[in-house]
Amino acid sequence: MNARRPEPPPARDLSYEQYSGRACVWCGAQLTSGAVAAGISRGKIGAVVLDIGVYACPLHANGPGVALDREA
Numbered sequence: 001m002n003a004r005r006p007e008p009p010p011a012r013d014l015s016y017e018q019y020s021g022r023a024c025v026w027c028g029a030q031l032t033s034g035a036v037a038a039g040i041s042r043g044k045i046g047a048v049v050l051d052i053g054v055y056a057c058p059l060h061a062n063g064p065g066v067a068l069d070r071e072a
């Protein structure tokens, strides 16, 4: 089965660190090693396209679901 990863949040909802690829797009943790590409976060301000590749920590490699349950 091919697990579908959720789309990252829109670019305007990301912190600067997340937008810069320095923090996990799902939990905001600082990325040091083992970061994985999480997809493209999409956004636009007027005519300026903000689409950018974002990254996730290893816990959230497949999206926010499983790892967030574990953190509780």
Ligand SMILES: [Zn+2]
Pocket (backbone or CB within 6 Å): 024, 025, 026, 027, 028, 029, 056, 057, 058, 059, 060
């Ligand atoms: Zn994370």
